[in-house]
Amino acid sequence: MHQVKPHKETPGMGTKEDLDKAAVEEADEEDSQDHFPQMATAGTTKETREMVSEEEDLEEEEEEVSDKVTRVAEEDLEEATVEKMKRSFLKVNVEIQNRRMQLRRKDEEAVFAHYEKGINFDKYDDIMVDISGTNPPQAIMTFEEAHLCESLAKNVNKSGYVKPTPVQKHGIPIISAGRDLMACAQTGSGKTAAFLLPILQQLMADGVAASRFSELQEPEAIIVAPTRELICQIYLEARKFAFGTCVRPVVVYGGVSTGHQIRDILNGCNLLCGTPGRLLDMIGRGKVGLEKLRYLVMDEADRMLDMGFEPDMRRLVGSPGMPTKENRQTLMFSATYPEDIQRLAADFLKPDYLFLAVGVVGGACSDVEQTFIEVTKYCKREQLLDLLKATGTERTMVFVETKRQADFIAAYLCQEQVPTTSIHGDREQREREMALNEFRSGRCPVLVATSVAARGLDIPDVQHVVNFDIPNNIDEYVHRIGRTGRCGNTGKAVSFFDPDADGQLARSLVTILSKAQQVVPPWLEEHAFNAPGSNDFNSSRRNFASTDSRKGPHGGFSQDNAVQSQVPVVADAEEVWG
Numbered sequence: 001m002h003q004v005k006p007h008k009e010t011p012g013m014g015t016k017e018d019l020d021k022a023a024v025e026e027a028d029e030e031d032s033q034d035h036f037p038q039m040a041t042a043g044t045t046k047e048t049r050e051m052v053s054e055e056e057d058l059e060e061e062e063e064e065v066s067d068k069v070t071r072v073a074e075e076d077l078e079e080a081t082v083e084k085m086k087r088s089f090l091k092v093n094v095e096i097q098n099r100r101m102q103l104r105r106k107d108e109e110a111v112f113a114h115y116e117k118g119i120n121f122d123k124y125d126d127i128m129v130d131i132s133g134t135n136p137p138q139a140i141m142t143f144e145e146a147h148l149c150e151s152l153a154k155n156v157n158k159s160g161y162v163k164p165t166p167v168q169k170h171g172i173p174i175i176s177a178g179r180d181l182m183a184c185a186q187t188g189s190g191k192t193a194a195f196l197l198p199i200l201q202q203l204m205a206d207g208v209a210a211s212r213f214s215e216l217q218e219p220e221a222i223i224v225a226p227t228r229e230l231i232c233q234i235y236l237e238a239r240k241f242a243f244g245t246c247v248r249p250v251v252v253y254g255g256v257s258t259g260h261q262i263r264d265i266l267n268g269c270n271l272l273c274g275t276p277g278r279l280l281d282m283i284g285r286g287k288v289g290l291e292k293l294r295y296l297v298m299d300e301a302d303r304m305l306d307m308g309f310e311p312d313m314r315r316l317v318g319s320p321g322m323p324t325k326e327n328r329q330t331l332m333f334s335a336t337y338p339e340d341i342q343r344l345a346a347d348f349l350k351p352d353y354l355f356l357a358v359g360v361v362g363g364a365c366s367d368v369e370q371t372f373i374e375v376t377k378y379c380k381r382e383q384l385l386d387l388l389k390a391t392g393t394e395r396t397m398v399f400v401e402t403k404r405q406a407d408f409i410a411a412y413l414c415q416e417q418v419p420t421t422s423i424h425g426d427r428e429q430r431e432r433e434m435a436l437n438e439f440r441s442g443r444c445p446v447l448v449a450t451s452v453a454a455r456g457l458d459i460p461d462v463q464h465v466v467n468f469d470i471p472n473n474i475d476e477y478v479h480r481i482g483r484t485g486r487c488g489n490t491g492k493a494v495s496f497f498d499p500d501a502d503g504q505l506a507r508s509l510v511t512i513l514s515k516a517q518q519v520v521p522p523w524l525e526e527h528a529f530n531a532p533g534s535n536d537f538n539s540s541r542r543n544f545a546s547t548d549s550r551k552g553p554h555g556g557f558s559q560d561n562a563v564q565s566q567v568p569v570v571a572d573a574e575e576v577w578g
């Protein structure tokens with residue numbers, strides 16, 4: 001449960017600059033700490049760490065038994081006694097082996113644990129897909145068409161994947177064809193597997209195998225993501241798909257001991273997942289070489305290229321040994337792509353990269369029912385409490401703007417007997433992990449979070465997202481509400497709209513609601529019209545990259561010979577988000 005801790009001063013928030021600074025600060029903090037030497041290898045789940053320690057206990061027991069057998073053999077005992085003792089040692093040994101088998105089975109179950117896709121999963125097929133760029137390869141309709149290696153196909157099956165989602169149907173063949181890709185698809189629609197599967201498939205087909213005999217590991221693929229929790233999640237997905245194969249994924253991130261992570265890397269590393277700072281650290285220490293790199297993946301690519309991370313990304317691609325963009329495959333994935341970031345992204349991609357848009361670029365997930373409540377800042381706490389009392393034990397993420405506010409609201413809810421925990425950048429990594437575990441297990445069904453938990457986290461059964469504070473950036477709103485309504489499941493998002501603080505976002509919110517075919521409250525529309533600069537109501541649309549930024553203002557494509565391939569599964573745009 002939540003404990004209030006004295007914390008660092010949080011700067012006055014409110015302006016975009018303040019928030020950007022705060023986000024950067026949280027991001028910087030990702031990589032500056034190094035104070036958890038007790039945490040074992042690279043941020044797997046708590047259960048995995050427990051299994052690792054159980055496995056170590058078994059190894060110790062086994063060694064003890066073998067020592068005893070050696071000692072008995074050396075002692076001058078009667079033959080019958082020796083035989084009796086040997087038999088009893090053998091029995092213990094068999095028991096150890098059985099326990100080890102059980103542990104492996106448990107480990108396998110944990111690796112492949114997944115939640116069920118929801119009732120709207122098949123509706124993904126109705127989403128309009130737009131691919132721009134030259135010669136996009138044909139989409140696949142089934143996983144069989146992806147011609148995955150036997151073990152990979154088996155792992156996909158054990159993960160409960162029966163049919164690919166649209167981003168997988170199009171993304172997998174594009175990546176397998178060796179093309180660079182900027183892919184945009186709604187939150188929770190399977191972007192992670194869309195890049196992991198074709199990369200692992202290629203590595204397996206080429207017979208790539210981890211080797212522990214080198215002081216310098218040269219991974220074939222690097223995946224970067226903005227937060228520790230997200231990169232761990234991606235790593236666990238990679239570990240799941242690579243289970244029982246020779247391809248070895250490893251994860252590195254800030255906030256935990258570098259020693260353990262270095263040892264983990266040196267055990268062999270083909271696919272390295274990392275937060276940028278720690279990744280650069282490992283490269284700088286000479287533990288990771290880039291000579292063999294074939295794939296560079298940026299998940300949450302728009303975040304990886306905004307002012308917080310862009311310098312690190314440039315440092316990464318400029319690192320010694322990093323193949324030029326012509327000699328590597330660069331893949332970008334997100335649910336949002338502001339146009340300015342798209343233009344910047346082109347620096348990292350080959351000029352003929354493909355742009356894949358599943359649905360509206362930057363649009364909210366249509367499986368999330370979005371509700372707005374008009375409030376004043378003074379009544380938000382009571383509103384929240386009423387709401388949580390009504391939702392009972394349903395899992396709810398409550399987003400606030402500042403770390404201080406996160407502590408404050410979590411403490412308030414605990415006081416009101418609502419079991420709550422919190423996650424933000426001032427909490428230590430162990431506390432962050434513990435908070436997520438308590439939330440996942442349902443021990444604390446309410447998680448109060450800052451933007452550090454807004455992107456990518458895939459937590460089963462999150463039925464509600466509450467925007468206690470509405471973010472001042474529409475993309476952040478889209479990512480936050482995307483923590484629910486994942487993989488075809490439905491979810492609810494409730495946002496407290498304070499006209500004094502949130503007026504500037506009203507127009508973007510109205511656009512997001514309309515595009516996701518949600519009811520727009522008349523009072524919100526009124527705020528949108530009354531907001532400063534609303535003469536051109538459609539100007540809010542400029543905040544959204546409606547499509548590939550390489551297209552001209554009239555939809556024409558600026559590149560030579562470029563074609564735009566529309567893959568309309570439905571002809572009627574009304575049904576796009578249906």
Ligand SMILES: Nc1ncnc2c1ncn2[C@@H]1O[C@H](COP(=O)(O)OP(=O)(O)OP(=O)(O)O)[C@@H](O)[C@H]1O
Pocket residue numbers: 114115117160161162163164165168185186187188189190191192193334335455456457458482486487
């Ligand atoms: N083809 C599939 N069949 C069944 N489940 C799937 C399939 N593809 C992905 N999933 C599951 O759907 C969930 C969401 O996938 P994922 O986390 O990759 O979404 P995402 O698009 O990256 O979301 P976000 O934008 O929030 O990062 C995961 O639990 C994943 O295992």
